Structures are given as structure tokens and as C-alpha cells.
Amino acid sequence: MLKRKHIEPIIHAVVWLSGYLAIILWVNTLGSFKSTDGTILLPVTIGTLLNICLFYTISLVLIPRYSATKKAGIFLLSSFSLWVGLTALETGIDYLLFINYYSTEDEGFWGQLLINLLFNFIIFSLALGYGFTKSWLRNEKQRQQLKEEMLQAELNFLKAQVNPHFLFNVLNMAYASAAGNGDERTAGIVEKLANLMRYMLYESNVQRVELSRELEYIGSFIELQKMRLSPELQTTVKFIVEGDHIKYKIAPLILIPFVENAFKHGIRLDKPSDILIRLKLNDRQLYFEVQNSIAQARKEPGQKAGGVGLENVKKRLALLYPSTHQLQISRKDDKFSTSLNLKLD
Numbered sequence: 001m002l003k004r005k006h007i008e009p010i011i012h013a014v015v016w017l018s019g020y021l022a023i024i025l026w027v028n029t030l031g032s033f034k035s036t037d038g039t040i041l042l043p044v045t046i047g048t049l050l051n052i053c054l055f056y057t058i059s060l061v062l063i064p065r066y067s068a069t070k071k072a073g074i075f076l077l078s079s080f081s082l083w084v085g086l087t088a089l090e091t092g093i094d095y096l097l098f099i100n101y102y103s104t105e106d107e108g109f110w111g112q113l114l115i116n117l118l119f120n121f122i123i124f125s126l127a128l129g130y131g132f133t134k135s136w137l138r139n140e141k142q143r144q145q146l147k148e149e150m151l152q153a154e155l156n157f158l159k160a161q162v163n164p165h166f167l168f169n170v171l172n173m174a175y176a177s178a179a180g181n182g183d184e185r186t187a188g189i190v191e192k193l194a195n196l197m198r199y200m201l202y203e204s205n206v207q208r209v210e211l212s213r214e215l216e217y218i219g220s221f222i223e224l225q226k227m228r229l230s231p232e233l234q235t236t237v238k239f240i241v242e243g244d245h246i247k248y249k250i251a252p253l254i255l256i257p258f259v260e261n262a263f264k265h266g267i268r269l270d271k272p273s274d275i276l277i278r279l280k281l282n283d284r285q286l287y288f289e290v291q292n293s294i295a296q297a298r299k300e301p302g303q304k305a306g307g308v309g310l311e312n313v314k315k316r317l318a319l320l321y322p323s324t325h326q327l328q329i330s331r332k333d334d335k336f337s338t339s340l341n342l343k344l345d
Contacts, residue, residue, distance in 0.1 A: 059131030243281030266292030
């Protein structure tokens, strides 16, 4: 039984083959070429191959590449150049090889070029229609998938909020008990944990938060992680913020997965570990970089580098900042790094 993903390629192959055979079998004359003496075969074969190249390069390469970045000028120039260039190539092959070889008539190059341009414009138009339709359907499918995933995440979040007031009361009680007994370290851990949970449960339920508040959350998270690390592990953690971040807003909890990933996978037991977290602001452009050592851990079959957290944040970035972010994830030797360029509101 045919799978759904195989149906569309089969339809394309049938359409191209049918068009090719229709011209070969039923068209008697095509310019200087005739079906009776077989001179039509090679020109139609080469023309069909070039038309296939024109159609799929525009619809499957240029449209997905430039529609995401909204660079209409570059797209139009690239598409127009491809259409004219392939048409000129087809005309040159016809004129220099086949017309001079088969035809006894004086066929003009420019007249042949105009005819090919008009015919290939039909292919050009069909490629635009197919490409933009396919791109729109793909984007709609991604948006619907992201919407469903966000709805499921929201439902899971609501399920997790069984009784946050009770939880905060317990944390406050634990903090008071630790502070009353002189255990300042435990009191500090409980206090930071309460602040983190308060931000996650109450303050992050909006589309955008103050960037300064998000950075405060990241700083508290880092301090909490440092408290739980044993001094014998020799872990160096640097958190650097450069630029004025007071007046900007950002989607809540969009940066923290990179930091969580660094602490989860970057703490080594056998030798010193390094974690570098750097945020730099230049006007509205945010650059966020996280580098960490790679701990030697057994990787499950099929598991991607960075795990589920980074995959989820990729989807959130695609939904919240579809054309205003660039994310790079790399692994080299014993270092894992992520870098995010983001244009802020």
C-alpha cells in the first residue's frame, strides 16, 4: 500500500511523463523539428529536463528559502535570472546544435528565444503557484502543530498547578525553620527556589516580560545550581550581561532552556567543568551564547544533542520569532555551544 508521502511525487512524475509523451507522440511539428523524421525527440527531452529544473528550483528551493526571510527583492531577482538563464541555455542548445544540424531554413536565434521565453513563462508561473501554495500549507501545518503543542503544554501546566498557595506556604515554613535554626545556606536555597517558582507560576503567564526580570530569573537559577554543586567538582560558571537591557521585553522562559541544558549536560565528575553564559545587547539585537563542557554520559539511541528542552525552545522560537531569530547549536571536541541572535520588541 502506498504511503501518503509517496503519492505527490508519483503524481508529479505522471504529469511530467504524460506531457513529455504527448508532445513526442502527438505533436507533428515544433518549430524546425518534426515527429516524422524523429528530430523532435532530443530537443523536447532536453527542454523538458530544463523545465523540470526551472519548476522545482523555484518551487522547492527559492520560495522556501526567501519566503521565510521575506526577502522579496532577492527572490524576484533569483527567480527571474533562473527563468531567463535556463531559457537562454535551452535556446542556445536548440540553435547551435539541433537547428543548424537538422534545419535547412534560416532560423533566427532571437525569435527562437522569444518563443521559449513565452513557453517557459507558463512553467515559471506554475512553479510560483505550486511553490507558494505548498509553502503556505506547510506553514499552516506547522502553526497548527505548534498551537496544539502549546495548548497541550498549557493543559499540562494547569494540571501541575494543583495548589501553588499550599506549596508556597510549605516553602515559607521551610525557610522560616531554616533561618530560625541558623541554617542560612538552606534558607537561601529555599528562598531562591520560591522566587523561581513564583516567576514560573505567576509572572511568566504573559506574552512578553521585562528582559531585566528574565535575566534576574536566570541569575537566581544559576545561583541555585551553584549552591547544589560540591566544591570538589571544580566547576567554573560565568554569567556576563553586556548592554542596556532595562527597556526591552522578551518572551518569558525563552532563554532558560539553554542554561538548564548547560548545567544538565556540562558538569563533569572526572575533571574541571566550565560553563559560560553571555548576553549582549546592541540596540534591539540580542545575542545570547551558552558554552559548556560535555560530561561523559551514555546517550540513548535516537537521542539528539541537547535533548528535549532544546527541541521545544526551537519550536517556541519558530512560533514567537518566526523571521527575527537565528539559532546555532554546535558540538566540537569536548565543548557544546548554543548561540541565539534575536531581534527584541
